[in-house]
Amino acid sequence: MKKNWLALSLTGTLALVLSSTMPIVQAEESLAGNSAAGKEKAGSCAGCHGEDGNSMMPTFPKLAQQHSSYLVRQLQAFKEGSRNDATMAPMTLALSDADMADLAAYFSSQAITANPEPSLPPSEDSDEPVDENKAKETMKGLLASGSNLYRNGNLTSQVSACIACHGPSGEGNKPAAFPALRSQHPDYLIKALTDFKSGARNKKPDNMMNMIAKKMSDEEIKAVGYYISTMK
Template sequence: MKNNWLAFLLALAVSGALPILHAEEAAAGGNNTAGKDKASSCAGCHGEDGNSMMPTFPKLAQQNSSYLIKQLQAFKEGSRNDPVMSGMAMAVNDADMEDIAAYYSSQAISANPEPTLPVDDDAADGVAAENEAKEAIQTLLSTGSNLYRNGNLTSQVSACIACHGPSGEGNKPATFPALRSQHTDYLIKTLTDFKSGTRSKNTDNMMYMITKKMTDDEIKAVSYYISTMK
């Protein structure tokens, strides 16, 4: 039944019946100017405009406002835990959340540098090693693209496109996050945390059900690919 439901979501997304909105739309009722002031304490980790410079901290710029509000509420209520964010969320009320979400959703997300893989410095032929690394990253991105768009029928891994959109823009009404141009390291950590149950103890959580079927190599590949989406 769960697999049929996920397949149904994919069909809706591809057909256009599932409403997909762009993340830059501001939160209804939120105030950008007020949100900028209220988000000042977030800048240390997430950047002044929501573009974190640290690869393990998520970019919040151009994120769907509904998703940002949902996550702040989860931190405040305790259904999602983080030593820093749980404390930060306790200090904001519903109006603050809407304003902060409105501000971040109105900011443009920064593009990531072209991804690379380490070159074997000990290789006898440096040029060959560099070419091998370039070929490896292209293979990784190709694998990630296929997983994002088609999933893995053999292992029943659902395609990411069903919930997160053709361009990684997410789905604002469904509170599905935008993923495009997110940090690779953060994506890998998040998917790994879903897979291990660290992110959610709910075994009916959609992301837990999907990631538990993914290999570490698949998580790496799709994370690298998503980081290149614009």
Template sequence: MKKNLLALSLALAFTSIPSILHAEADIGAGKEKAAQCASCHGETGNSLVSSFPKLAEQHPNYLVKQLLAFKSGARKDPLMSPIAEHLSKDDIADIAAYYGSEKIAANDVPVVDEDEDDATNKAKNAAAVQTLIAQGGGLYRNGDLSREVSACIACHGPLGEGNKPAGYPLLKSQHAEYLIKTLTDFKTDVRSNNPENMMHMIARKMTDEEIKAVSYRISMMK
């Protein structure tokens, strides 16, 4: 019974996405409403804390889908769920439109050990990061067909721009830490609001090192 109710609530939530998207979203109103989000996601959607995702430039239809998922309970988060629960359809449309109108900020190259003082070790760490980024680039472009790991480029584009009509999110310049957590959540089934379990199937076949590598590469895309 509970499963049936959950399925019904998800169906109702996601069927309402087109109606929300076709509503006249107000970017100005969205900026005002997004003020409550600024402490975590930044005033323009460029969060300063790498555990919180950047929302700037994200496709509004993707943001609407995620906010509806938080609102319905299909996606759970101790911070986001109670906030989304009190958002109206107009609020969701306006906030998504506002963040979609902003530009995402580029990242600095990830640092393995910020407390390292030895110049030689710093150089080794920097070289290790570049190796990871290169490895991640290969996986992003080509995947690994021998293990049925699809190439990220197929859905998220050559520059991480995503595919708005298909609902695939923009990934470029996202925080590496957040990307690592997201892929790990897909891998371990912590996150479950994914069409046809596509990301689960891919992430489960990736090693932790590959998840880190591809996350580093995506974080460098502009």
């Protein structure tokens, strides 16, 4: 019962977030994107995110199969300056609402690719060769911890369960513009959570993800990032 308390406690918060995002969602619905037009406009996105939204670079997010409502919201945030990113801010300045809707329609229609089994990067503090068996055991432990945190949260530190907003399979919540996380690059997920924790991601200290990430340890961030990357 206690394990599920954090997930259940988000019900009220979720209702508030839903109400606060409705104007954005309604605006997107009133301006339906054109996937074919979005494909034509996506050339400048391909260098970092891949032609079909499946980025080959682990620190750049996959956009494929992401909810169009979330993609539009993020493009708006980059353009308005409420989300910090030195690369994306200038890329969005010339985008119209129609451009954003078209790009979102295109990338959301593409299938996301599954990730290979995650592995630990080489240690920067040691020149010793990697002990493969030890590395596998460490990763096994991280995945187990990540699964527990994703589904149950951490009652002691009041870290909410990810499942409440992002779904049992990491599918997200389109009406609320909560992103799909499944099969995302682990490096990007870890970076995103780290940026939420430090405040580097946006200028809103009361943002729900900022508040959650600040309560997470670096080890928890790694664990849940690796675990989410395995979800399909």
